Amino acid sequence: MGVFSRFSEGLARTREWLRGDLNELLNRGPNVDEGFWDDLEEALVMSDMGASSAEQIVRQLRSDSVRAGMADASEVISALADVIAAQFPDAGEDFFEEDCIVLFVGVNGSGKTTTTGKIAKEQKDAGRSVILGCADTFRAAAIEQLEVWANRADVPICARERGSDPASVCYETIERGEQMGADLVLIDTAGRLHTSADLMRELEKVVAVVRKRANLPVKLVLVIDATTGQNGLQQAREFNSALDLDGVIITKLDGTAKGGIAVAVAHSLDLPIVKLGVGEGLEDLKDFDAREYALSMVGDAGEGQ
Template sequence: MLLGKTINDDLYEELEELLIQSDIGMNMTMQLVEELESSVSRKKLKTSEQIYDELKELLKAKLIYNDEENTKLKLKDGKLNILLVVGVNGVGKTTSIGKIAKKLKDSGKKVIIGAGDTFRAAAIEQVEEWGKRTGVEVVKQAHGSDPAAVIFDTVKTAKNRGFDVAILDTAGRLHNKRDLMKELEKINKIIREQSGETDFETLLVIDSTTGQNGLEQARIFNEIVDLTGIILTKFDGTAKGGIIFPITSELKKPIKFIGVGEGIEDLREFDKKEFVEAMFD
């Protein structure tokens, strides 16, 4: 789209517009354009094709927390691994949990899911449905139960019966930050006490179509719990997903998975090279 064009202010303005439309945000966009202009001058780049390739390299360099080691789930053999999954309602949290459960089960892990979003009856039903689809056991209680009690039961069951991974769903009620904070602090305490683990994955699910709201959600959840990674959903159709650049830059957290469709297999481990290329398709 920008190939074959003359290198001038108009080209930089077009690149700036492209980055903003990709949800990278104004601050990160200005930083990237400044770095790009410096690279063009230093490397004596002559064509728009070279500039385009340089921009892609700069974008990949921004994802410094996404090397292969950081991107993979940190799972240990011979002990219970906890995946605590957080995020606001409607971002695809429960769907992501189901898809992760399928991946882990297919890799030979014994997996259990805790339906910890007890405030929405539909969320409990959705977890149950994913349990049936994947053949993974689900721990649940009645709609309106204490979420912490579900987490307690799930972790205790997982520990007593030799499960490899417990994936824990949570409510996403951001309209009351204090309640959410108290709830997640309680859940964290239960996980540590019941599992004996202090080092576990806490994954934030973000909808790539929400743009800059995703950054604010990431800030709030990272204040409440120490996030270990991000799952970016709905990266198909019109979503560009550029929001991951300010999130990873500011919070210093890796992207673990990216959702690219509705199918059960459509949750992929994050690959920064593939992601940057897909942004400009």
């Protein structure tokens, strides 16, 4: 299993899918012709990397293969993971290492609350002082759900009754965070469709209030459900143009063969992937590493045969 063991479980279905296509290409023989490049591009598109990143990856691999004098198909495929890895912008230092206020945004059910809870637990365990804020004042049981995570993570939570103004909850959370000297203020927001102009405007207003009141840098993280495939790219475009996102988290990678969506989003919007969700449990949160991710997607020639 080697270097990709860390992500291997979460990306198993993506790898099975892509590896099957790659092995099929290799089984045809060593010849690298036009048909080879076309079929490779199609295999990448089918794993939800998006047409533009698939094209870019193939173009890059093609010129690398000429420059490096790659002799056959298996050499080209062996170089694929590196070219995929190069599509991801550098996330710089660990996203949550700096003291900051983070708002988790995204469409309904993408995994915002679960991810907020997992990160609270991870950071608390790492010795940080964390407070959770529940700015989802819309959905029934949203507060209770986040409270469960606050208990699991053993961190305080700031919430108000259902129907309250989400911006005021943020304000209060930041204020309490300041009083307790919190390193990290993690705010869960209500799910909203990227196509709903009213709800997107509401979120812009919440963000404006947070920025105004903030005593720490503010970061906006979009949580995308990998199983939604290419729709995730559209969500990322809309949320990014409304809010100017700082990072993306891809969840539910354990349940899909569409792990390529991470490549599509990072490549198209030049946004770092800051964490991955690979299950419903407390520990099912992974750090993102571009090379490991790419290797886990591609697997090696012995697999899937």
